[in-house]
Amino acid sequence: MLEITAFKDEYAQIAAGAGLTPGDIKIFAVTDLDPDARTGVCLVCATESGITAVSGRWVIEKSRDLRRAPSRTFAVSNAVEIDYKNVKALRAEEMLSTARIIAETERGDMAVAAGTFSCRTDMILFVKYCERLMKGGSAEGDPEDFAPELFCPVCGRRFPENSKKHCPYCSSAAGLIGKFAFFAKKYKWRIALMLALMLLVSGIGVVSPYFSSAFFYDKVLTPGNSFYGKILMVVLIVAGVGLLNIFVNMIAKILTAKTAGFLVYDLKVTIFEAMKRLSLDFFTGRQTGGMMTQINEDASSIHWFFVDGLSYYVVSISQIIVVAVVMFMMQPLLAAVCVTVLPLFFWLALKTLRKQHYLHFKRHSASRKFNAKLTDSMGSIKVTKAFAMEEQECERFDTVTLGVADAAKRINIFRHSAPPALHLVMYLSTLLVWGVGGWLTMKGQMTYGFFAAFISYCGMLNSPLFSLADMMDSFADCANAMRRLLEIHDAEPGVKESDNPVDKDTIEGEIEFRNVCFSYEKNRRIIDNVSFKVAAGEKLGIVGHSGAGKSTLANLLLRLYDTESGSVLIDGVDVKDMKMSVLRDNISIVSQETYIFDGTIFDNIAYSNPDASRSEVVDAARKAGAHEFIVKLEDGYQTKVGAGGMGLSGGERQRISIARAILKKPKILVLDEATASMDTKTERMIQISLDELSRGRTTITIAHRLSTLSGSDKIIVIEKGRLYEEGTGAELLARDGIYRRLYVMQVAAMKNIIEEDG
Amino acid sequence: MAIGEIEKNEEEYGRYGTGLFERQALEATRVRYITPENASFEDRDGCLFMCEKGGGESAKEQKRVMLHLLFPYSSRRELVSVLNTEQDEIGIISDIGIFDGEQQKALEKEIARKYFIRKIVKINELKEKNGMTIWKVTDADGNRPEFSLKDTYGSIFRVTDERFVITDADGNRFEIEDINKLDAKSRKKIELYI
Missing domain, CATH: 3.40.50.300 (P-loop containing nucleotide triphosphate hydrolases)
Structure with a gap:
């Protein structure tokens, strides 16, 4: 049997209903519609003498006896049986989104089977091999139709296009970070230095409160200590640390700006090259305005995130880790009180991020429509004027502009309402620390200077968390933009050069x-x-x-x-x-x-x-x-x-x-x-x-x-x-x-x- | 008078000439209506056949015809173009309701066959992958088809504010009759692309 569609045991049951055994079937295919376009299963079988097509649906009947498993029967909606003697020719006919196998008979055309376009190739192949069988040929499949490389090795589906060997359902897509790492690889040393400097900034930031509070109160202002009275020295140390912090921060920022510029340049070039690599079918039907938005706005969003946002993220995250470690080393009980609310904070942050991601996607969609409308309006200005349609065009333009304004408004409202909720959670932690810390100080388990230093560290933990909350919006925007750009990069061209193309200096021209x-x-x-x-x-x-x-x-x-x-x-x-x-x-x-x-x-x-x-x-x-x-x-x-x-x-x-x-x-x-x-x-x-x-x-x-x-x-x-x-x-x-x-x-x-x- | 037969109008011919070119041009500009008076339809073996009334013997033969809706998103009954197997228009049916019950059914069946479209009632999953979107939906028949869109924005056609027609990478069509009738989760998924 030539299995254009893989023959399963359940199909044997349907075929048996039509009086066929698997041995009788020479060519077999399955489609998903009956000839009257009702959804279901349609078996098309070519035997030695004719074609039999049975369509219907599986019906599951539950038994009243709960111990018995539900039975599954096939309800036939249509059955066609035609002898080769009555078939003049067989052809696959395409309609709007369906295809049909039509037998030309003495009485006129006869629909044997139908299917959606998902079954189109199978139906075309059935016609090809059945015609061969009708003319006395064999029912063996040609390698060009059934070679294993034409099918997805994961799901077994036939690749939508023979030349592409690409299954849209099973191809793996690397994560956003993985894809971006590919671009960033070229600048790995620069990025490593950038990160090291940012970590240094965080480290310096952590040291400052110790000298300005705990060390100052407990060692410099408290008599009997070796540093007692050395105020100038401490002021100079704090000023030196501050200056170092500013200097390192500046270097890190310059380096970030440079790297971001190069990275975004690389990204744009790669995307443009990918667009050139893509065949015409990718661009046909796509709105030029929409594509322009993608390249321009998305690359710009990514650029500004790297220049402004990335350093904040790295510094903030490293600062959170270092400060938390220092706090646990200083006073584990108070540190534990301080971080109790962190899970709630991160849960809320994740929810916020998802919502922002969604809102930015919507804004992009609106902006895309706006750009497409703008391009369209500019291109059609002559016709618009000739037909005196300026007012109607303005109304249409107004609708898309309103869409962009609405999307931007929603982003801004959320941008200003979500972070305060996150800030509130962290204020809660500060209040708890004030309460527990004050009680411990009163009991004499902590000095006042130590407590003041701890409060400063609490502030240092909250501050980067607030920054994270505030920057989440630009992170969502950047992630959205990057995902879209990388999708162009990953898109499969419809026309691809063969792996070993024939290279000739000149051609004759036949x-x-x-x-x-x-x-x-x-x-x-x-x-x-x-x-x-x-x-x-x-x-x-x-x-x-x-x-x-x-x-x-x-x-x-x-x-x-x-x-x-x-x-x-x-x-x-x-x-x-x-x-x-x-x-x-x-x-x-x-x-x-x-x-x-x-x-x-x-x-x-x-x-x-x-x-x-x-x-x-x-x-x-x-x-x-x-x-x-x-x-x-x-x-x-x-x-x-x-x-x-x-x-x-x-x-x-x-x-x-x-x-x-x-x-x-x-x-x-x-x-x-x-x-x-x-x-x-x-x-x-x-x-x-x-x-x-x-x-x-x-x-x-x-x-x-x-x-x-x-x-x-x-x-x-x-x-x-x-x-x-x-x-x-x-x-x-x-x-x-x-x-x-x-x-x-x-x-x-x-x-x-x-x-x-x- | 049979379908396509041009009413002799000496004045019109006089104005444009009587050659083949003029005759064809005039024919092309005329709308030819198909009515119960000049044609009848029959559904047989999953195909639609038409028989012309009047005209010569050859016109009386049953011919396989196909239908094409001139306004497929507005009406499935009005302004239906009747084509021969070469996809040339024979004439237009103003409203299939003008034909008797059996013939109406035959015409409706052919329209249903040609304009097959799955109606989406729920979007179970919508994810982006390699520049495409992969959709897992539930249709009105309870099937759970999976399909992919190459250019998501370009593949979703907004018929009205609520109604959408989606054409997948294979050319299959899906319809959301009223987006407001989808559940909130489904709506949220598709809202990003419309």
Whole structure:
């Protein structure tokens, strides 16, 4: 039996109900819905002669006799049995969030089984192997579908994406401290020195009260002691200790500020590198404003915690430990009285920390929405004004702003109400010490000086505890920010370079799409089983309606996304096995969406080849038809463009991006509606440049305007993600197909314009 | 008149021309309504079939159709698009209530199949791991599904102030019909992401 889903004993009971023994079943899968989308268990079994699917739910019946265990029976809600003789074909059909196995019969389609998308892969595999069985093949699983490395070794679940080998449910996530230690490792000696200095500050702080109270009262002011009357000496010692404390503290703070700066710099660089490593799918759909908040605000929160908070924490915690030890050595009974309330203090502190963590998370969420709204509003200002929607936009903006204000208000209220409660607990301990200590002094078990020193130590224990309580808010904020940033760092890229990628100096440029399927979203197939081949140096035109999936083919070639099934090959090597840099160095894309970076025109053209000389850049601009407008600019090639720079028209931006592609001298050139936004004259001019550029290079031209595809060696027609027609322009025109219809429509549209103008 | 058959309007054709391009453009701009007068529906073997009334012999054949709600979050009965297996729209049903009992049931069944969504009644656990959130919930059927979200903020769609639709990393959909009806602990967990 081919177990697409692991066969368990309980399934044998259900199968038996349908008259099947495990021996009868050749292929077995389990889904979680019946064909009418009711939740439960659905067994799909392929036997020698047909398919049987049984759906239902387990029902537990408790016996009235308490000594008897409850019985478990399977209530069947749906059963389908179909003979292979009646099945013309089998297919997996995807709906919004469910998939179904559909059998095509003489009577029409028939739903055999259904399941949520969690069972989607199992259903697709069932269809694949069942079709093979129906055609007389064997029911043995192929290694590419059942290799052990495709399954999580911990929970046994199939990895959601074959290429990733990553189980979201079982992957271990190191704790926050462990992750941060990874960043801090580089500065371990600096941090060690910082901690040592902070401990010294705490130590010095502990010594001071002894000289200023116990030693002063009992040794200097009490007659008969060797230090009696040496007031100046004690004053100098106390002043010296104080000065030393200030000096060491200052050094520690400078060191902390420097280390914090470097650490946060490292963190930002690492996060930005991680973001670059992540594939496009990570960014698609994420709000840019939200991401900006994450990088900017979170890094800033971490920075200020390290500069201001960390030293307080280290000094406070070490001070608490040292003072507690000293107090127990001085007077164990009083020390015990003093620390009695500590468990209550820490319990309350933990509760406070959790609440603050929650409030900061909420503030971040609100702030994220605010930033996203701000980015959105700024980007849509033209449309807003055109439709006179300023007032409505202001109202929407008001809502998100109110959200941020509310979140900030809640944090501030809590920040000012929680620490006093903690302070109160510690005042309680001081009062207890006053009471018990006063009684012991009255009884003569302690001197007044000793008692005064103890009270000072009590204050020294309370003071760092108060600091801890006050700083808890910034600690919660920092922990939140760090966790979020490290999550970007830990996120798994959708497109990963293979472990042993194929490295080539140069490629020939032969392209092959072999049975490629792809969807951006799980329930919307964009490319459906597309296969075609382009020889090195050949020109391929891709035509189709808007949204047919043409640009997706370019994205797959560049490996901006990975295919769901099938392969994209360059020179016979799967792009998944090719070194990313080889792939991207040899392919240039000019698309309709252009991006001008902040910098000069020279920088923007040389972006694809930073080593290019000035004359090479000018040459590329001339070929792209950009030189013509650049020479008219005051600062020529050094005109600042992009954010804060000069605005360029759509056509000008496009010409710069073509020049960028020309300068790269790629082996494969992809022109994705590259001239769609240009006027006819410019288009014709650039077309000549592009023809020149594409000479000797494999060129893929994507267009919906057929005139753009003139000169293509071969044209493919893509419609609804499928390849419908393939051939030369003349061959396609001779057929009565989509290409011809497009041609007729475009010619008719032109004719109308000519007639109207005439 | 059969579905999709364009009413001859000489004036309109005269204005736009009578070529294939114009005809297709005009067809594309028209809303074609499906009514009991021009079509009937039947649910068979877990699929929905439609039979056109009027038109040629070929139109009378039962064809497998699919439904697509134009406003899925507002109404499961009104403005339902009827598509062929190629996902091209045949026409729109203004309200499935205009069809008789059996046909209505057939349409409702198909909508239930397509718009299957688990309704969350309790969030048992919600934790973050490696840039994802892992959810353990209880649904209205008493199941306890576990799912993960890649981009938590982007995966939760706020339909109204109270209603939320969550799409997990696999593409499965979950719904919280009214966040105020969740217990306080569940609410507190999801509140961080909405």
